Amino acid sequence: MSYGNKQYYVYIITNKSNKVLYIGITNNLRRRMYEHKNKLAEGFSMKYNLDKLVYYEMTEDVQSALTREKQLKNWHRKW
Template identity: 60%
Template sequence: MKQPCVYMITNRNNTTLYIGVTSNLVQRVYQHKNKLIKGFSAKYNVDKLVYFELFEDMENAITREKRLKLWKRDWKNRIINEVNPSWQDLYPDLIR
């Protein structure tokens, strides 16, 4: 299913965050988990989906991604804690 989305993934210890945008969240997180994407996520072993937001169009998703990347870490933690206080991996629920 194609739907614009902003997502945050982290490492096992929740110490590093990566914010991305995609039109296929399941496929994109699969790529992160299997290290199919070279770069930041592979280097820092971030592959646990802890937050995502769905959008009607890619333009709004990209705008939101850019804004989130400017936020302080405390602010990012706060929005994750609002929807996922235990910071569990949300990916298994997406593929059920």
């Protein structure tokens, strides 16, 4: 599935103590981080005060982003 030349991002954010991770996808990383930092994104990230970007990667289609997000979410936390 392609939506033109759009870029998608898979990203990982955490809180100040780096104890909680959130993995998500977006087509506008700058806007999405603004939402997280300003508590405009209700849910898990707001509940745990997740607003620090620790990792991101870019893909060229939404399906690749969804596949990568799923892969990252299946990783074990103890590295």
